[in-house]
Structures are given as C-alpha cells and as structure tokens.
Amino acid sequence: MELRDSRRLTGLNLLSGRAGAVAEVRLGPGEDADAIAASWSEAVDELITSLGWPRVERWSRSWSGGVTLLMDAPLDALYAATEINEWALARVRGDAPRLEDTAEAIRASIAHESNPAMMALQAAAAERNVPFVWDDDEVSLGMGAKSRTWEAASLPAPVEVDWEGLEAIPVVYITGTNGKTTSTRMTTRILQAAGMTPGCTSSDGVVVSGVEVERGDWTGPGAARRVLRHEDVNVAVLETARGGILRRGLVLDTCDAALITNIASDHLGDYGVLTKEDMAEAKGLVCKAVKPTGRRVLNADDPLLVKLGQAEGAPVTWFTTTPMSAWLEAHVEAGGEAWVLEDGWLSRCRGGAREKILEARALPSSYGGTALHNVANALAAAALCDAIGVDLKAIKTGLMDFGSELSDNPGRCQLMDHHGVQLLLDFGHNPHGVRAILRMAQGLLADRPEARLWVSLGQAGDRGDEDILSLSEAVWEARPDQVSLREVVGYERGRESGEVTEMMRAKLESLGQPSEALTVHEDEVASIRAALHWARPGDLVAHLVHLQRDAVRAALNESSSSA
Template sequence: MGSREVIDLQGTHVTVAGLGVSGIPAAKVLHARGAHVTVVNDGDDARAREQAAELEALGVTVRLGDGATLPEGTDLVVTAPGWKPDKPLFTAARAAGVEIWGDVELAWRLRGPDAAPWLAITGTNGKTTTTQMLASILKAAGLRTAAVGNIGVSVLDAVLGDEQYDVLAVELSSYQLHWAPSVRAHSAAVLNLAPDHLDWHGSMEAYARDKGRVYEGNRVACVYNVADKATEDLVREADVEEGCRAIGFTLGTPGPSQLGVVEGILVDRAFVEDRHKNAQELAEVSDVNPPAPHNIANALAAAALARAFGVPARAVRDGLRDFTPDAHRIAHVADVGGVAYVDDSKATNTHAAEASLAAYESIVWIAGGLAKGATFDELVAKSAKRLRGAVLIGQDRALIREALARHAPEVPVVDLDRTDTGAMLAAVQEASRLAVAGDTVLLAPACASMDMFANYNKRGDAFAEAVRELGS
C-alpha cells in the first residue's frame, strides 16, 4: 500500500519549520529516532521561548525569529502545514534538492508494516463532520478506529502511539495534502470544492490540485460529489491502483456506482451485487443529525467510505444514529416565541453559509465579520427567496449589505455599525424583531470571526447566550 518502508532517520539533519501543534511533536519524534533536529520559527515571543526551552532541554536546537534561512547541512525539512510554499526557507530547500514533508507525510513514512489503512477526507466544507461520522460508523461495525488529522488528534500521535487500530478516519486539509506527496489512502473523498485559502495556494487551480492529491494511489474507491463536477474531474485526473472505482454521492436518486436518497432513505447502489438492478437501504434521512441537505451529503460520503472498507449496512445506520455533531455546526439553540434560533458560527465562508441557508425555508440571517477576500453576490442571489430579513455585524458587513441591495432589495436589513463583542446581543434582539413564528434566526456569518471574537466558538457562544437572554 504505497510507501511501506519505515525510514531510518539516525544521523540525518532535519530542519523543522515552525513551533506549534505539529512542529513540536514532529521535533520530538525526529529527535527520538536519532535525527539531528533544528527547529526554525518566525516568531520570538514569550510562548515561543517557553516552547523552545522545552525542546532545547531534550537536545533539539531552536532558532527563534529566523524562519527564512535554511540551516547548513539540512537533509530534510519537515514543515507545519500552514507555512506557505513560497517562503524563502522552502525556495532554498528546493534549490538544494532537499525534500519538504509535512507532519502527515512524516507520519505516513514512519508507519510500521502492519499499520492501519487510511480512509481520507478533504473538501472545502464538511470535512470534520464527515470524518467524525465515518469514525462513528466504523466503531458501530466493531472496528478499532479514531478520527485523526486536521481534527485535533495528530496523525503522528495515532500512527506512533501504543493503541492498535484496524483503520483510521483521516481528515486532511489542502495544506496538509500539499506537503504529503507519498500518502496513499485505501479510499478517499473530496466533498466539495469552492474558493478558499487562495492567498496560500496562489490560485484555484493550485488549490484544487492539492485537494486532488487525496485520490493518488487509492486502492478501492475515489468518492466524489455528483453535484460538484470539479470533484469528479479530480478523480479522472488521479493515478489510482488498478481496480479502484469512482463512487458518487448525490442527494437525488443514485445511479449505478452511487449512493443517494430515495423517498427519505439513504441507499447504496455501489457496494451491492448487480448494482444496475439492486440497491441496499442504509439508513433513513431522520437518522442523520441534523438532517440538513449538506449534512445528508456528508453522511452519504462517510457511508461510501465505510462501505468501501466492507462495513455492513446496519453499522452505517447505527453509526449515524450515534453521531453527535460538534458545537456551532448548525446547532439548534432554542425556540422562542415560535422562532427557531440556530447557531452555525462554523460557517466561516460563503460556501458553508450557502449550505446552511439552504437548510431552512424562512430565515432572518445574522451575518458578517472578516470576509477574507470573499464576495457575496452569488450567495445572496441563491438564498434571496429564503430571507425574511438580515442583521449585519462585523468589519466587512458592507460587502454583504451591498450584495443584498443588488440581489434581494426587498429584504429588510439592519446594519449594526459595531464590532464589539456586545454587538451579538443587539443582533439577536434585532433579528427577533424581524422574525415571526415559523421563521429561523440563523447565525451563518459567511465570514471569519477574528474582527470581534477570538474564534468562531466564542462567536457561537455569544449568540447562544444572547438567545438565552431573549427567552428569560
């Protein structure tokens, strides 16, 4: 299954680019395997000095405030996934013929001969939820598994820890895939593709190419989104092992080699005998929590990967029933006066917000924050018929206000000229005035949170607290 040999690092000079959640574990692992490790880091603040002291106590060299220079004699660079490919350090490494790996690539190279296969998931939105759903389904089938990768548990820890796994559900970001050239999954899915992180990748083509790396060398199934042709194109371009199949998922009726939905039932026409005539019921739409359209798509993608691994239909149903989504992902907070209040603070880009808005019929939309270069015309045009009103907060709210004026001029808009954290209470109060019984007040900001809040979790917490005040 791809690169199997466990690399010998004894005596090699390895430069680790970046302290932090991936850099520190990588440095420790490399040092423990006999490498001469130098960590370089752009920052030189109190936190970095504290982390450096911890590593230096082990015998690791740390250079703070100098992430641009390649240390002399470097044989290999291992980078934190977020470091951009055009950094001078990498330019120097490439010029010297030095390989650059991310922590995911390092984990792949250090796997033992009996290591658990990987079921890999990427996409612009829905990765974490789908990976967790997949792990829940695999567990329901009695398999030893974990959701790892870009999700909290590092792949290095999973691969090198004492726990034995039958299979891993691995979430991979475009950054991680860029720095993981030899990873070869058992099966993989690209959930969707929309412009994101283009400042890092340089272009949409480069972003898509890095996402498409997840399909390279797949053995059993390349899972794609029937509604998103770009994902199918990536399957066509991938170099896979002989016999690997393209498997589509769709919210409509599935064709052969697809999973889809028929009269409220999730069905499989891919991993059944005589798929041209037969279908296997997997679960009911009501088994998916929450049963919003984009989340049903997530469930179908997770089911496809599980079925590719041989999981029985009953485990798909049981795993989906057992799954509880993370906070701030289309989470129902409360009903007040016949109006539902829903927190989807995790919708930090337009693609995620579009999926969230599509889940409800009549919406008072709370939106705004840091746009990160996004435009909102397409989002507003697609969602206009569902909007009863909009309340705008945050630094870049004018961009959304202007899109609403162009594409939904009849929708009443409250523009809160505030970026303080107390603005959320005012936003919820304004939204409650616009809403009538049967409406949904939806926090789906389509923007990042850092202009007002530490992160999207804090933004969602502020929304939930404001809703509780409303109902008290």
Template sequence: MTERPALPAPLSAVLAIDEEFPSPTILDSRRLTGANWWSDQPGAVLEVRNANGNDRRALERWPREVRVLCDALAWPHGAPNAQPHGALSVCFLTAPLDGLMTATTVAEQAWVRAEVWVRSQDGDAEATAWLSTSLSAVIDALRARYETERAPLSAACAVVASAAQRGCSWQLDDDIVSIGSGVHGLSWPLTSVPAVEQLPWYTVSDVPVVLVTGSNGKTTTTRLVAAMWRAAGKTAGLSCSDGVYVHDDRGTRELASGDYTGPAGARLVLRDRAVQAAVLETARGGMLRRGLATSRARAAVITNISADHFGEYGVESLGDLARVKATVARILEPTALLVLNADDEHLRALGAALEREHAHAVAWFSRDAEHPLVQRGVQLHGYAAVVCAGHLLLAEHGVWGDLGAVQDMPMTLNGLAPHNVENALAASLTASVAGVPYAAVHAALRNFGGSTHDNAGRMHRVVLGNVTVLVDYAHNPDGMRVLGATAMAIPAARRLLVLGQAGNRDDAQLVALAQAAWASARYDRVFLKEMPEMLRGRAPGEVTQVLRSALLEAGAPPDAISAWPSELEAVRAALAWAQPGDLLVLPTHAQKEAVDALLGGLQAQGWRAGEPL
C-alpha cells in the same frame, strides 16, 4: 525600461534565511514534509512575485540552477519545476527528508542565481562576474548547512526508510518520529531513536486511515465516518476543524480544541495508542503549507469543490483547487479507492484525469441513481452510493443494499437538509471502501444527528421554546446557498441571518458570499458580524462594509441590515429581536464555543422569545 533586480547581499547575509529572503521578489519559502500538490515526495516550495518580463526568463532558468546545487549536495533532484500562477509563481523541488530546511535555501539561492543570470544575459558585466565567482562559496555554505541539519535526523530517517520498505506508514515532525499508526504504532523523540535492527517490527502496522477533504461538508463527513467505525466496535480517532478526539464505548476524550485540520491534528490521532481507526479532516491550507502528515491511507474522499481561498499559494481556479484536494490520493494504498462526488463537474473532470493516467481507481456517489459514472464504477470496482426513491443505497462488491429512508436519518432534518444527504452518501461510501461493515454503516445513519453532540455547529437545529435556531459553518457561496435552501424548507414567520467572513478572502469572494446569502432565502433581517479574531490583515469594519454594499446591490433594503462588533453580540441581538415562530440562521466561526454555550444555557432554562437573555 524594466527594473533590474538588485544584486544579492554579501554571501553571509544571503544565507541568513531566518532573518530575511535574499531577494525582494521572494514572497515565501517553506518545506513540505510529506506528499503535496506537486509531488508524492517531500520537498521545498518557493513563491516569487511576478513583476516584469524578467520573471519569465528567471522561472525558465531556475530548474537548471536547482540541479547544479542539488548535484553538488549529491541529492537526487527529480524534476524541479517553476510555474506562473497569476500574481505569483511557484517553484518546487524534491529533497531528502533530512535536508528540507537546506532545500528551502537551495530554492532561494537558485532563484537569486536565476535572476542574476537574466541580468548577465542582458550584458551586465557585474552580474556575469558574480555568477562565476560565487558558486563555490554558495555550495560550501549549503554543504555545511546540510551536514548540520542531517546529523540529528540520521537515526529517524533510517527508521522511516525501513518502515516504507515494509509497507508501514511514518510521521515525522521537529520533535518526534513515528512508524505505523494507532494501536500498532511506535513513536520516539528525535533524540532517542533506536537502531533499525533493534525495533520489534512484528508489532508495527497501520490501523485503517481515512482522509476527508473538499470545500464543504468535511467536518460532518469526518464525524459520520468516525461514528460508523464506532458502530463497528472500533475506537475511532478523528481530527477536524473543531479539535482532535478519540471516541470509544466509554465516551469521548478530547486531545486538542480548535482547528486541527492540518498535519498537527493528524499526527495527534495517529500517535494515540488507543486508536483503532483514524478519520482525518484534511484542509487545503495544511496540504499547501506543509504537505500531508502521514504516508499511507486506506481510503480518501473529496466531497465537492467550491470557490474559496483563490489567490493563495498559487490556487487561481476551481480546477487548481480540485487538484490540490487530490493530494490525498497520493498516499492511498495500492488497492484503495478514491471516493468522488459524481454530481460535481470539477470532480468528474478530476476523476476522468486520474483514471486516464492510471493513477487511482475511483468510486462514485451521486443523488442520481442512474448516473453513468456510478454505474460504470460499480461494474469496474463494485462500490457506489446513490439516492433512489428517497432511500440511500450502497453497493458493495457489486451488490446493492438499502441503508434506509433519507427522511428517517436525523442528520437530514427529516430530509430538509439536502447537503447532509450528500454528506451521508460520501460518508457511507468512504466507510465502506475503508472496511466498515455494512451493518455498522446502517446503524450509524439511523442514529447520527439525534444528539446535539454528534455534529455540533453543522446544520444543528436548536428549538428555544417558540423560536427555531439553525447553527451551521457555511463559509463560502455554495455553503450559504445550501444553508438558505434549508432555511426556506423550515416553516417560519420571519427569518434572520447573521453574516460575516474572515478577512483573508478578497472583495470578489465577499461579494459572492453576500449575493448567495440574499438570493438563497427570504431573510427579513441580516445582522452583519465583525470578527476581530479573523481580520487577517483587513481593517476593522472593512469586511462588513463590503458585505453591506453587496447586499444592497443584490436588493436588500437598507433598514434590513445592521452591524454588530462581534459574533456573539450579533447572536444575542438576533435572539433579542426574535418573536414566536421566527427562524434564526447562525453561521458561526469565530466564537463557536461561546455561541453554543449561550444557546445551550437558554435551552436548559426554557427560554422563550421576549424573555431576558
């Protein structure tokens, strides 16, 4: 016998969404303030638990209930959709920008009504009576909520609408509305937005905006594209997993420190009046939680697709992940190109679908100079990047140019880091289609990676006397395989790996990470690191135990594995273990700044293996 959902609480409690959801099957309800996986319009998304057969009928009913409520609010409702994704289902509806909080309530109330409708179809008289008597009260409450929400946003939404009509970008959060971007942008607190007719529209436009997403290589590609803009003489703003920065010929200004790959970091860059070009690392989580921060971009790149974060927000497969990453294409300017990796099978499929649907034109990069997608892309659009005979070649307007030997580019570690060759291809092509001159692309490739500050924490080689340390951000199986291949290309007497992972990956992903690490290189020791800052629901020691078991299953000797209570302590233990000629491989995540400070201090004092730390 299937369990019936409980009837909703009294209406006053149902609408108190700040306290709890009105149905126990609701897992999450949130607003999306920009283009997103489901639409190029803002809206609301509801996640519900798949528990029994009633869920399917409720999912099918939910769009109808949404349309009834949206019609009562006089909202255009597009095509609300509800789809099952493994253990949960995801329901989405578009909504006006001034009613997104109300839209989350619409989504929740529609779901409650859909669940109760299922009961009514099964002959529950109480459910039938509730459906017929509650609708007017629900609508009245939603109308009141919408009026309260829209009042302080009316001026901001008028400015946004006018900006969109004029082909300018906009950004809106809980406190500030902006139009245009960088040196050509204007911003106001929501409490003091001027009337549309009072704005100096002749001063408002957009700086070039580049979005960088993918599974691996995002931060390196973001930093390199920004370096190419700087080589072109532009003040470049960038947001990435390490912070938000503005770079010009006088140096670097840090606007924020930490992981800023979501909308908050993007808005910091776009609202800075010094910025002449913006490069925004754009992570999956921010797109799924809030949507994109801005409404317009000059170029976008997806570096690659790798298994990670499955089971979150309805993402269950590599195909799902590719489509989520493709959200960046929703805000591309009409003549812009989406840059994709022709060597990634999931991006080949994505590119084919986008072109088949006439959604976006694609420019391809590849390590294979003869790749048919590259050749076709040059014929159609004139742009591509490849490796040929050890040189990086870039096509612009159908003409190929030589950007130099790969082994002469510092970021490739003399050609030993193959994934950074791929990142160089991605950045060069993306910068080119965004408008960076060829000479500036060339100049940046000759220099980027030569300084320890260019790409901190990403395949960063530190020589401490007679010990080599390789610092990277590898955090999924593909990243770990690339890191291992690079480690094997560097001569060493012995090799040690520090290994750990955040707790929001399931056991299968932890096992895959450990297996990839052990299979990709011959490590003499593996130091497992606990990361208390990143347990994310796991018990202390749980992640390291799963990794240890997976390493043993993969063939690692028990005496080669040890565990340490923090990332920094594992790194210190690795340095204490080191002997002359050793290579220490250190993927750092939780305590990057502390690890960088330790390594920098040891390098400055001329530390050598065997000396005290």
C-alpha cells in the same frame, strides 16, 4: 521577481511524490516562468556541485503571475535545501552572495541537520513495508496501536528495533470545500458502532473514540501524526484541509480510501491555487495516495470531481443526492459502486443491484430530510466506511445515532428551539455552504407562511472582494426578512474594521434588500441578542459563520434565564 515563500514539503505534494524544498515566486512584468525555472535549475546545479551533492530532481508549476519551484532532498537536509533554493533564486535576480561563502554556510546547516539514524530507520522501514512517520521531534514506526515512537535525537539502530507487530492500520483521508468535518464525525460514529477505536482530525480538534484529546483547528500534518501515534487508535480518519496539503504535503503517501466532498470557491489565491480547477487538483492529492486495492469516494454531483474520477487511480465509489445520470447508471451496470438518494432512501448500488439502507428523513442529522447537504454527507460517510469493509449494520447504527444530540456536531447545522423561535447555527462561510444551509432553512419554513427568516453572518478579511460579494448574493437568494451583518472578530486579516460588512451591506442593498431590513453588529453575541429581540414564536434565525460558540451559548442561556 519576488520570492514569496520558501519552505519544506515533508511528503506527497502537488508537484511530486516525495519530500523536498519549495519556493514560490511572484513574477514581474515581462518575466517568463519557464525562463526563470531554467535559470533557477542551473543555479541549483552550480551550488550542489560545489557542495558535492548528487544531482537532485526538480519540478516547476506555473500559475498566473508566478511559478512554484521544487527540488527534492533527503528528510534530514530539507532546511538546507530551502537555503539552496533561496540562493539559486538570488543568483537569478543577480544579488546572490558569493558561491564559496554560501556553500560553506550550507555545509554547516547540513551537518547540524543531519540525522543518519533517522535515515537508516526510514530505509529499514521501507524494506519491511512498515509505515514511517517523522517530524523534527519524533520518529514513529507503524501506526496507532501498532506503532512505537522515539525522540528524533535518540533513535535506535534498525537491528535494535523489535519489528514484530509494527504495522499499518486502516487510514482514510477526507477533504473538500464543505462538509469535511460533518463527514468526518459521521464516519467516526460509524466506526465506533463497528466496535473500532477511531482517531480523527478535524477543524475542531483531535478526537479518539469520541473523546477530545486536543481542541482547535487540527487538519494539518501535526494533527495526523498525533492520531497515527496514539496507542489506542486502530483506524485513522484524517480530515485534511487544503492549507496543510499545500503548506507541507501529506503525512502518509498511501491510504486505504479517500473522500472528497465537493469543490467550491473558497480560499483561492494562496500557494498558486487560483481557480476551482487548481483547488480540485490540490485536494485531489488525497486520491493519489489511495492504494490500488482501495477506493476513491467522490461526489457525482460535482463536475470537477467527475473529471477527477476519470483520471487513472483506484476504483471510484460515487455518491449523489440527485437522480442517477446516464453515465452513473452505466458505471453501476458495469460493476461499479455508488451510494445514491433514490425514492427518499439512502441506497447502495453495486454491480447493477440496488439495496435500500436508510430512509433519508429518518436520519436525525437530516431534520426530516430538509438538510439535504447532510444527506449527502451521510452518503459520503457510508460509502467511505463501506470502502474499508465496515458492515451495513454498523453503517446504519452509526448514522441513526448521529445528530440526535447537539453535541454530536458542534457548530454545524445545529437546530434548536428557543422559546418558540427556531435557531439554526452553522459554520457556513462561503457561498456554496451558505446556499446549502439556507435551502434547509427555507425547507423548515415551507409549511409556515407567516414565519420570518433572520440571517446573521460575517466574513473574514482574507477573502477576495468577489468572494465577499458572492456571499451576499447567496444570502439574497433566500429573500430573508432581516439580515444582520457583523464583524468576524480576530479575522480582519489586513482589512479595516467595518470594511467587509460595508461591502456586504452595499451589495445586499443593490440586490434589493431594504436598508431598514439590514443591521450591522459588532460580533456574534450582539447579533444573536438582536435576533432574539426581533424574533417572534415561529420565526427562524439562521446564524452563520458561527465561531464564538461559548459566547453565543452563554448569551442564549442568559436569555432563557431572563425570559
């Protein structure tokens, strides 16, 4: 038995609806998850009895080769609870320190961590139905423009708080494997068109009403708190990645609506999430946060999400880019809601009535309808905004305003002309995303039989061998004329330099890609320069797993200057 991780879960999580301390354990040959969980629970009882703690609730979740163990704890004793977990597992292994010594050390931890003022505010907020947002440094009551924040070390007593005006604002969660960031950006553009001041988190940063306030991959709890504490924000759009969900849980255990774009193979193997079904369960946590009066917005083209939508919870609004199935027709006829692509139009179906909203090919982000994945993202964003009461005029305006400028969606599905060569820059980094963007590329080339396709991509080293090889298969399906493989600089993550590109090269050759139509480059800049040297007017260069945006932009500008 090996303790792989011990950490705090600070909110609604995969095992329970509240905060606690979690331990992830890798089992050895012949070890039984249920037996380990039972022995751990007995050891926890032994230690908390010595500490004088009340009995705590516990949960366990088994997975292939391991088990996850969770005990609940007060917010101001979570670090101490991780120490309890660690001692209990050492007790199971047979190498724990003396109970008396451990109890004395943990009492000191509890005293150091204790924050009675925070716990009093949490209780008072719950009594008044006022949102409570906390971390180690700050505590907030209310949300956004209707919130107030204090340093965690200098909190007022509940009687000293002016509770008037401390309220919730509309909050939506967005998650999924692909399309999260684009859907988030579309949603915020619609909300701006509705006259609101949205704050959003995404894998590109924190943005308030279109203005970037923090750059970087901000899709975890820290980003959500940043938005929920911003004094101008009156609606929160929280892109929530699986890492934040699994590492810490959700910041808020309630929201007004939640969108899941799709579930595909990516980032499997961490935190006991080993299969797509596991990932659907993890990402489905946002649906558990939706109020009974809210809406779950789910992709009707994804079998795992169809199954999730059948689970108990808030009403579901479905979206689809394929002809409506019999069950979806029945859902609508029974009074349910769906946003669908029908006869080339984005349409809202409600209670049997159908209303055409926008022609798909007119959307700037769809590039004449070739970017079907962006049509799906537009349907999802429209359904999400509709779910929180945004009117159709704002939905139309926002979607028609999005995508006409490259700055609207940096790093995602950016199509540009470079001296007659089409460049398609995209973050697509897993087979599902790569297939979507290359289908778009094939659509763009459909009426140009003489044009050629160059595909450039790499992959991070933390993906499994099967995932890396599947990426090569997705590229081969598009039958590119030339493939450029490259290192993803800074993302080797334990693999030797060149290992990933060699795996992909060998797989592509085995599928039929000629060796002379395969090149390897050291980074994105070297690849884009080689592509521009190879391409002739009319060709298309699909540059995927696009991370080095500034460097690639500089290379393109340099190429234009020297042309």
